[in-house]
Amino acid sequence: MAMAVAETIGSGGELVVEAGTGVGKTYAYLVPVLLSGRRALVSTATKALQDQLFSRDIPKLVEVLNLPIRVALLKGRGSYLCTYRLSQARQSHDASLRIHAHALSKIETWSQSTRTGDLSELSGLDDRSPVISLVTSNRDNCLGSPCPHFKSCHVNLARKEAMAADVVVINHHLFFADLNVRETGMAELLPSVQAVVFDEAHQLNEIGINFLGRHISTSQLLELTRDVLGAGIQLARGLVDWTLICNVLEKSIRDLRLTAQHVRAGSRLRWAEPVPDDIETADWLTAMAQLEVALHAAQAALDTVSEMAPDFVRLHERVSLQLSALAHFQAPCEEGAVRWVELGTQMRLVESPLDISRAVQTHMLNRNPSNLALDEEIHDAKLSGIDQSQSQTTSLATKSWIFTSATLGEDDQMKWFTEPCGLTAARKLRVASPFDYELMSAIYVPKGMPKPNDFAHTRTVATWVEKYARQLGGRTLVLTTTLNAMRNIGEALTAALGQSGELEVLVQGQGPKRRLMERFREGQSQGGLGCVLVASASFWEGFDVPGEALQLVVIDKLPFPPPNDPLVEARSQRLECMGKSSFSDYSLPEAAVALKQGAGRLIRSETDQGLLVVCDPRLTGMAYGRRLMASLPPMRKIDNEADFESALVQLTKTSTTNPT
Numbered sequence: 001m002a003m004a005v006a007e008t009i010g011s012g013g014e015l016v017v018e019a020g021t022g023v024g025k026t027y028a029y030l031v032p033v034l035l036s037g038r039r040a041l042v043s044t045a046t047k048a049l050q051d052q053l054f055s056r057d058i059p060k061l062v063e064v065l066n067l068p069i070r071v072a073l074l075k076g077r078g079s080y081l082c083t084y085r086l087s088q089a090r091q092s093h094d095a096s097l098r099i100h101a102h103a104l105s106k107i108e109t110w111s112q113s114t115r116t117g118d119l120s121e122l123s124g125l126d127d128r129s130p131v132i133s134l135v136t137s138n139r140d141n142c143l144g145s146p147c148p149h150f151k152s153c154h155v156n157l158a159r160k161e162a163m164a165a166d167v168v169v170i171n172h173h174l175f176f177a178d179l180n181v182r183e184t185g186m187a188e189l190l191p192s193v194q195a196v197v198f199d200e201a202h203q204l205n206e207i208g209i210n211f212l213g214r215h216i217s218t219s220q221l222l223e224l225t226r227d228v229l230g231a232g233i234q235l236a237r238g239l240v241d242w243t244l245i246c247n248v249l250e251k252s253i254r255d256l257r258l259t260a261q262h263v264r265a266g267s268r269l270r271w272a273e274p275v276p277d278d279i280e281t282a283d284w285l286t287a288m289a290q291l292e293v294a295l296h297a298a299q300a301a302l303d304t305v306s307e308m309a310p311d312f313v314r315l316h317e318r319v320s321l322q323l324s325a326l327a328h329f330q331a332p333c334e335e336g337a338v339r340w341v342e343l344g345t346q347m348r349l350v351e352s353p354l355d356i357s358r359a360v361q362t363h364m365l366n367r368n369p370s371n372l373a374l375d376e377e378i379h380d381a382k383l384s385g386i387d388q389s390q391s392q393t394t395s396l397a398t399k400s401w402i403f404t405s406a407t408l409g410e411d412d413q414m415k416w417f418t419e420p421c422g423l424t425a426a427r428k429l430r431v432a433s434p435f436d437y438e439l440m441s442a443i444y445v446p447k448g449m450p451k452p453n454d455f456a457h458t459r460t461v462a463t464w465v466e467k468y469a470r471q472l473g474g475r476t477l478v479l480t481t482t483l484n485a486m487r488n489i490g491e492a493l494t495a496a497l498g499q500s501g502e503l504e505v506l507v508q509g510q511g512p513k514r515r516l517m518e519r520f521r522e523g524q525s526q527g528g529l530g531c532v533l534v535a536s537a538s539f540w541e542g543f544d545v546p547g548e549a550l551q552l553v554v555i556d557k558l559p560f561p562p563p564n565d566p567l568v569e570a571r572s573q574r575l576e577c578m579g580k581s582s583f584s585d586y587s588l589p590e591a592a593v594a595l596k597q598g599a600g601r602l603i604r605s606e607t608d609q610g611l612l613v614v615c616d617p618r619l620t621g622m623a624y625g626r627r628l629m630a631s632l633p634p635m636r637k638i639d640n641e642a643d644f645e646s647a648l649v650q651l652t653k654t655s656t657t658n659p660t
Ligand code: SF4
Pocket: 082, 083, 084, 085, 137, 141, 142, 143, 144, 145, 147, 148, 149, 150, 153, 154, 155, 156
């Protein structure tokens, strides 16, 4: 892998590498990148890996290789303290801020000494705390160069450091945010970079479409309303009836959310017709029209005071952007995109491309001479007040692109990754894991499990896990395909094992992922109880527990994409229109990759041993099960309960923390 990376950096072009667990992929790309002497960008999917590369892996290699290299870390603006907004929060008379007084004073003390302004330095600050949005900026509320704190602004300083560095560590969110709106500082950075590495590249497509699409959210609109009211009362009281304007605007936003009040929170509504499914046509059209009128009224009011302060200019631009987005959603959906409405406490209108292939080809590999989409973005950039010349510099002159992950598909062409990312012509390499899976692990599909759509399935899985997790003394990770199953299995295991104090049952959502993972890793080693963790979604990947703390991974069902999800449906329809099979060409590869990721939680080091259990009879009973099985590491196969029990006994015998 290191040689292939070095060759690609030397010759240019694109390289896609799937590097199985234990290959050492981080060093396999970092060493050639650092030795090349080229200016490089390394992007990861998560801030955690970003911090690990910047604070641990790169410094270690720079020291060993004795290279005079400057490295910088660049995160999204939401990770840095905005001293202007902190000062605003301090001066605010808003009574609701009083509950945050303690956290604000802690941040203020830290702000005196921090050099970077990176909030991750501040220990004890929960990254879900509402205080964070008060003391950080976003594209909407940053004042830019007219800001009184502009010179000492942490966001700007981080960007300047990145501009001066040889290697910059970023994340995929930042990369795509910049491809879309060109304001994160990467617009200047990218053209001068000669090598770009995307680690955890399997997340690129889903992260990318999130940024390349268009959105309107009622929470963003409410925040805008609050900001208009705050600035109006503070800086132009008496000139405009701000309270009236903002009350009308707020009511129109809440009325829009109420059009779907009868729909369960967490749903995604299809939006193929002019009005989203399950919403009354008249209610929807009226709410959208009222919102438009209220936004126009706010825009007109801001027009009258825009000379008074830069805050009003920025607010005027924000209102204009919302109006432009609203007009977009009142017109038909763009060709090749899909629309839906997301419902939580708030409502989000989404229009998304089906994949990132066009953006990769056009903006990253610079393969589309017409640069059509770039023109559209320059238009957007103009609307958002970003310097156009800056936007036009982003025709990327980067020479080499490296994409890597432990899981990029089920075939040698890695089509699951390369097709949606527009990288089918890239050089491809698969490096198998060096682990002896046959010796160290086995897979079992329990006999007599109900069909996955059977009402009794979840209960049976819980009973099965209870029996064997007890025998193993915990050390069990249960991965579910739905949050519902996660809750039901979690409750059943807590009642059966947790409440009696036999084992500690952890359920996703009880605390931050990092804390749950730390507790699980600890297991019985500190004299505590063995752990069972029941989780879904994000725990299928990035959950790294080497050693004896994890020896049994149980997957409830084959992870097929939900067929009624609007994005899944649109992708399936597109394939059918192309004469392909949505099941073989989309659902099955998606399930294979997710299954491989889930199974990958089991063996994390050369000495790990463990059992993978898939409680879905389709894996052995259906013809496509063979294809899914082939995508998994070459584990030993167990086909009856007695052999499974003896394998489990064997594990408990060899364990150094044997519960018996
Ligand atoms: S320039 Fe923007 S991010 Fe920086 S201090 Fe001012 S408002 Fe905050």
